[in-house]
Amino acid sequence: MTFSMDSFRLDGKVALVTGGIYGIGFGIAQALSEAGATIVYNSVTEASVAEGAENYKNAGIDAKGYVFDVTDEEAVIKAVKQIEEEVGTIDILVNNAGIIKRTPMLEMSVEDFRQVIDIDLNGPFIMSKAVLPGMIEKGSGKIINICSMMSELGRETVSAYAAAKGGLKMLTKNICSEFGEHNIQCNGIGPGYIATPQTAPLREEGHPFNDFIIAKTPAARWGTVEDLQGSAVFLSSQASDFVNGHILYVDGGILAYIGKQP
């Protein structure tokens, strides 16, 4: 069969990007829209969804926002049903919504630990569980879980985040194992250190982490949201129909590198 670039197109597909108001989620949504997909996004508050509406409007994208929390199963089921009725079956789910708390483990409360696990790990489980029946019925679907360097590595202060993102890597492999026979692919993108509001505190002028991360990255720079866009389109498209249970690390080479010699 002749290869066609059309296998990367997403025309007629509906993509739900959780937390796609700004940062990585918004950048991924922009790329999926450029490839032809209809974009749906969510956030927890009306104000945040309105901010998203403004961002999409400014980018010339006709996206539809919904208010719900990815950790609230009842609300998620209701919203997915509403999206299916108003926009169509969700073909592509990007589990992007996530938080981080940077606290030394011995100072971290169990409540904070639970909250990170709830949003970053239980959220993708709840979301995936809600969209999978529609994908099974349709006979195809793509789930992309936004993992992290912390799916593979640890570091001081991010115990809950690393536990959640490590778990998300294994949830990815499990969804692949359980639903691959339905022509559903579940893969992860593991971004390296990307310049977004989430990492703003680490990138402040003079912050030791800024120089540290540039030295740890063979590409010798922070990643950008744009760096992730091609991978997101690939993993959402027919071009990746036999790629399943994979974590695609988009990290400028961090995971391949032992670090600069002193």
Ligand code: NAP
């Ligand atoms: P960000 O700038 O902090 O954006 C996170 C988004 O998630 C926001 O839109 C936020 O909405 C939303 N969100 C948080 N809790 C939510 C909930 N319970 N329900 C629905 N939406 C919720 O983060 P980012 O840097 O773009 O990161 C996006 C994803 O990539 C996260 O999963 C993060 O862990 C992961 N990641 C980031 C990096 C990086 O270097 N930046 C690297 C690897 C992985 P509100 O602001 O309205 O709460």
Ligand code: GCO
């Ligand atoms: C941190 C960072 C990270 C990144 C990202 C790396 O404090 O170490 O915030 O964990 O955001 O997930 O891939």
